[in-house]
Amino acid sequence: MMERLIEAGLMFGNLIEVSSPTMVARYNAALEKLIGKRTTLTEFHIDLSGFSPEVGDELDDIRYLNPEGCNRMFILLSLDQLKAPLLNAQFSTMRSVLRNFIQDNARELMALSVREAVMGELVHSMWRIKSPADLLELRSVTVEANTPTDRLGEAEQLSRLIEDFRAKDDLWQDDAYIDTMIKLAGRVGDITRHPVRFRKTEYSQGNFYTNYFDGLYLFRDMSYPAMLYRGVAPGFPKIGAVETKDLESAVDVWHFLQLNGLITSVFEAADLNAKALLRQRLDFMLANVLAGKADAPAELARLNRQDLRRFAMRHANDLPPEFEVVEAALRAAEQGLKPRLPGPTEPGCFYLYRAAQLPDRDLVNQLLSEFTPLDIRQLFLCNKxxxxxxxxxxxxxxxxxVVEFLSRDEALKNDEAWEDLFGDGTPEEEPPPQAGPWGAIPKG
Structure with missing residues (x-):
């Protein structure tokens, strides 16, 4: 069923190919150290964390790098992995944590990866989540990394030996001591010039989404913090100091977003072509109706906007209530009038809003996509x-x-879709041109 998506590059897209015997051997050395297993594959693809769908199939364990879901393991072979997505992410913050770790420690990773992979784990303060309350304990993530041959441990050992050698006058006569230092230096390099110690390994985890408990959003760094998830028990409004909201209640979610100033009307955004955005959303709604009609053309993606509307008008009674709300707002805007913005009890309300330009913009847009499922482009971009x-x-x-539209949508390839949906600002920047497996050494 998902083969079309994979073939079109809409699923498992932008993964990094691992095919050279050297890189496969490095991957296996790290994999064996982490989970005690190896792959027999001679080529496969990996995501940002080093997870491979092909290896997962071979091991019959799609969570082989994330067994408990909380502390994700990783294998880094190349800076190319910065371009790749993070598959099966249990927490929305994991991609940014891993990307930031790589970028913050590019020099050290380059020195370590000359001969082997870098592997490790993203460690929370808890290793198993049993209840929503446990998520409040997850305030930071520590990146623990090393190589299969423990080069960081050996570098630290060498550093201590050098310090003692400089501090004690009689050690220059100890041949065994000096021989140990020479052997360690041969394996880890000149640590006096190129220290093998990560600059930054701890990252905060403020507001985030997790797929625990059938999907949960935690917004705690807010004026009015809240935890949003499905099945909130009546009469249980707080977990600690954090309110709980029913993720299936449009009214609850709406009031939370408005109270914290997390959303704005698409018409208030000077950097957004609101009319074009709403026209596209109406097209998606029309296509959704036609997709279930026997008299509609088989290839809906080949229809232009006029064709879509002509066929859809035959089934006007089947149009969703969201269509009428969005169309009325668009019609008012096209006539130079102030559109009426419906409240959360009316269908289509969320289609007229986007996230405010705040640090948690991407997380809020993901939350909005829960209430705009007919916008297949936003759903694909924000909530895969x-x-x-x-x-x-x-x-x-x-x-x-959907496959035809997304495959042919040039906006997805040049960031116009992000500007249409979210205004100024694009997805995380890609790394600069590379020179060797870990790129050029950054200045400073």
């Missing part, structure tokens, strides 16, 4: 797990439409 889950329930005609 929800997109893949929804895709499996669509008709074959809609699946074909």
């Amino acid at each position: 797990p929800a997109f893949y889950k929804a895709y499996q329930g669509w008709t074959e005609r809609k699946q074909n439409y």
Whole structure:
């Protein structure tokens, strides 16, 4: 069922190929050290963390680098991994933590990876999550990293030996002591010029999404903090000092977002083409209706906007209530009038909003996508797990439409989609041109 997505590069896209015998051997050495297993594959693809879908299939364990879900292990072979997505992410913060660790410690990683992979674990203060309350304990992530041959441990040992050698006058006569230092230096290099010690390994984890408990958003660094998840028990409004909100309640979510100033109307954004955005959303709604009609063309993605509307008008009674709300707002904007913004009890309300330009913009846009499922482009960009889950329930005609549209949408390839949806600002920047497996050494 998902083969079309994979073939079109819409699933497992931008993974990094591992095919040279050297890199496969390095991967295996790290994998054996981490989980006691090796792969027999001679080529495969990896994500940002070194996870490979092919290796997961071979081991019959799609969570082989993330067994408990909380502390994700990783294998770093190349700076190219910065371009790759993070698959099966249990926490929305894990990608930024791993990217920041790589960028913050580029010099050290380059020195370590000359001969072997760098491997490790993203460690929370808890290794198993049993209840939503446990998530409040996760305030930071520590990156523990090394190489299969323990080069960091040997470098630290060499550093202590050098300090003692300088401090004690009689050690220059100890041949065994000096021989140990020489052997260690031969393995770890000149640590006096190139210290093998990471500059930064601890990262804060403030607001985040986790797929624990069927999907949960924690916004604690807010004026009015809240935890949003499904199945919130009535009469249980707080966990500690944090309010709990039902993720399935549009009213609860709406009031939380408004109270904290996390969303703005698409019409208030000077950096956003609100009319074009809403026209596209209406097209998606029309296509969704036609996808279930026998008299509609088989290749919906080939229809232009006028064709879509002409066919859809035959089934006007089947249009979703969201269509009428969004169309009325668009019509007012096109006539130079102030559009009416409906409240959360009316369908289509969330289609007229976007995240405010704040640090948690991406997380808020992911939350909004939960309430704008008919916008397949925003769902794909902001909430891929929800997109893949929804895709499996669509008709074959809609699946074909979505794959064709996303595959041909040039906006997805040049950041215009991000500007259309979110205004100024693009996804995390790609790394600069590389020179060797870990790129050019950064200045400073």
